[in-house]
Amino acid sequence: MFRGNIYRIYPNKEQKALMEKHFDSCRFVYNQSCAGAPRRKQRGMFAPPLQIPLKKTITINTLV
Numbered sequence: 670m671f672r673g674n675i676y677r678i679y680p681n682k683e684q685k686a687l688m689e690k691h692f693d694s695c696r697f698v699y700n701q702s703c704a705g706a707p708r709r710k711q712r713g714m715f716a717p718p719l720q721i722p723l724k725k726t727i728t729i730n731t732l733v
Contacts, residue, residue: 680688
């Protein structure tokens with residue numbers, strides 16, 4: 670079952686300009702990182718996905 674809320678915002682001109690600036694910055698960083706991946710892999714600088722070892726769980730004995 671899908672549950673969610675939808676909100677509509679009505680920004681003024683100043684807020685629209687600020688949001689466009691932030692979205693453009695995010696888009697630029699994302700596109701640059703995607704474009705650089707093949708070059709990094711070709712140069713041998715490609716990092717494999719992180720493999721984080723699982724930590725041992727600690728059990729606490731409770732007094733009954």
